[in-house]
Amino acid sequence: MSANAELNWFKSSYSGSEGDSCVEIALDWTKSSYSSSQNDACVEVATTPATIHVRDSKDTAIPALAVSPSAWAAFVGHAFRD
Numbered sequence: 001m002s003a004n005a006e007l008n009w010f011k012s013s014y015s016g017s018e019g020d021s022c023v024e025i026a027l028d029w030t031k032s033s034y035s036s037s038q039n040d041a042c043v044e045v046a047t048t049p050a051t052i053h054v055r056d057s058k059d060t061a062i063p064a065l066a067v068s069p070s071a072w073a074a075f076v077g078h079a080f081r082d
Contacts, residue, residue: 027053029045029055030045031057032044042057043057047069050068051066053066
């Protein structure tokens with residue numbers, strides 16, 4: 001995790017609605033190297049062993065897209081093809 005990372009905390013789906021057994025998970029978001037310093041066309045990615053989270057850094061309040069590592073690998077492989 002980077003030293004100046006913005007962490008996004010959310011409650012685990014295993015936590016109860018009564019505040020019992022709460023587990024919170026933090027994601028370490030990394031901005032795409034293709035994003036400019038003017039905050040345009042920014043895509044951020046946070047990885048976990050089971051899920052790749054993708055979001056628009058200009059509007060972090062909207063839900064992130066969550067895909068499996070294999071789906072992400074297929075997307076990245078397709079995106080970088082010549």
